[in-house]
Amino acid sequence: MMNNILNTPDLRILLIKLRHHGDMLLTTPVINSLRQRLPGAQIDVLLYEETRDMLAAHPAINTIYGIDRKWKQLGTLKHLQKEWQLLCALRARQYHLVINLADQWRSAIVTRFTGAPVRLGFGFNKRKNAFWRFCHTELVSVANHNALHTVEQNLSILSPLSVPPVSTVTMSYSADDWNVARQQLAAQGISDRYIVIQPTSRWFFKCWDENKMAQTITALRQEGHTIVLTAGPDKKELSMVDRILSASPQTGVISLAGQLSLRQLASLIDHADLFIGVDSVPMHMAAALQTPCVALFGPSKLTFWSPWQVNGEVIWAGNFGPLPDPDAVDTKTSERYLDAIPVDAVVDAAKRCLA
Structure with a gap:
């Protein structure tokens, strides 16, 4: 049957x-x-x-x-x-x-x-x-x-069915989603090439140090790249983006944090030259869309949750310092487990992906 x-x-x-x-x-x-x-x-x-x-x-x-x-x-x-x-x-x-x-x-x-x-x-x-x-x-x-x-x-x-597995992850959006995102870019003077950086996650223990993210942005700006920062609408996430902006170059860096739906964000990522982000939904979206990607990963279970079929590099904090057992992490902790990752590792990975 x-x-x-x-x-x-x-x-x-x-x-x-x-x-x-x-x-x-x-x-x-x-x-x-x-x-x-x-x-x-x-x-x-x-x-x-x-x-x-x-x-x-x-x-x-x-x-x-x-x-x-x-x-x-x-x-x-x-x-x-x-x-x-x-x-x-x-x-x-x-x-x-x-x-x-x-x-x-x-x-x-x-x-x-x-x-x-x-x-x-x-x-x-x-x-x-x-x-x-x-x-x-x-x-x-x-x-x-x-x-x-x-x-x-x-x-x-x-497995009980005669259905061959298709392992491709699909993130779909509409033409209207891209029109909205493109208008947001145009309103801030961006017409074509840009890098999307999503520094936030709803779990802050998955985030990287704001100053290190600003240093990474500075290095990429020196290479002539335009940066678009994104985040969810949560006040904590928006505050984090504000802190990064204040420590970043004042030109060529814009924020669309909290201004896009998930599908609009997907369209933005799909048209980007590069995505840099922490362990979060946009990271998985970037991998699904095959946008060149630098993913910063901390104490989550790498086997289960690394970006699937990613077109780029996964930088695991465990290669730079000790990490707690994923099952033992207090999700409300103020610890930033990604902070062991050095700026150079992210900048160099970004340059390789952009080459």
């Missing part, structure tokens, strides 16, 4: 992943694999609403369903109504195949409620119980996941 289901006319597939922005981007190889093997299938996705931008322009996706975590603010009754409406909408689609990449109970319940005849999930160690098995028709082993990149982990869900 497993592979017979793929021959179903008007095949409908639901992919479930309830995580952060970067996680959503790294599900695209699964979507791309399904599309290549099943060109006529309708592929829907269930995600957290705030991550919609990561997949909204993907050409292979039919419909995106979102769980809005703000529903909790509506009160218990309205929250439950929203959840029930979503469940009913998914069940009404009469999916033939549900692929649950998530590890939450909620995702398992949704998977079971769809009534799909084939429901794949992972046999997570923390979910070894009868109810998790009841929600899925087959569980895929995670025994070798510790040695695999997140992309490879995701693709392993397809």
Whole structure:
């Protein structure tokens, strides 16, 4: 039945992943694999609403369903109504195949409620119980996941199906997204060539010293490059960009921090000569877009989260000093674990990528 289901006319597939922005981007190889093997299938996705931008322009996706975590603010009754409406909408689609990449109970319940005849999930160690098995028709082993990149982990869900893996990560955006970004550049006097630098992450322990970033910008300006700084809209991130700007050359360096959507940022990165950034969503976007990239990496698990198929160089802080165990990091710490990385290492890598 497993592979017979793929021959179903008007095949409908639901992919479930309830995580952060970067996680959503790294599900695209699964979507791309399904599309290549099943060109006529309708592929829907269930995600957290705030991550919609990561997949909204993907050409292979039919419909995106979102769980809005703000529903909790509506009160218990309205929250439950929203959840029930979503469940009913998914069940009404009469999916033939549900692929649950998530590890939450909620995702398992949704998977079971769809009534799909084939429901794949992972046999997570923390979910070894009868109810998790009841929600899925087959569980895929995670025994070798510790040695695999997140992309490879995701693709392993397809092992029970005759779907050859396509390992390409895809970051999609529209012509309108690029028009907005290009207008923002033009308003600041930039017409064509530039370098994008994303110095911030929502986790500040993943960030590099502001003065070192300013020194890197100064060195690149001396080579004649125009610099565009980007960041999320969070006040802490904007303050960090302001500190970097104040220590950087006053010409040829602009900020679009907090001014672009994720898809607009993707278009900006796609048209850049180079991307320099820390371990964050834009770093994964740059790798997906094959923009020349210098990625500064700290205590995150390199095996799982290094930029996939990056066109450039990954500079790991662990090569310059000791790093804590990734599982032991306090995410609220004020430590900057990337600070061991010297300016010269980043500037030299940038020059190699630009050569």
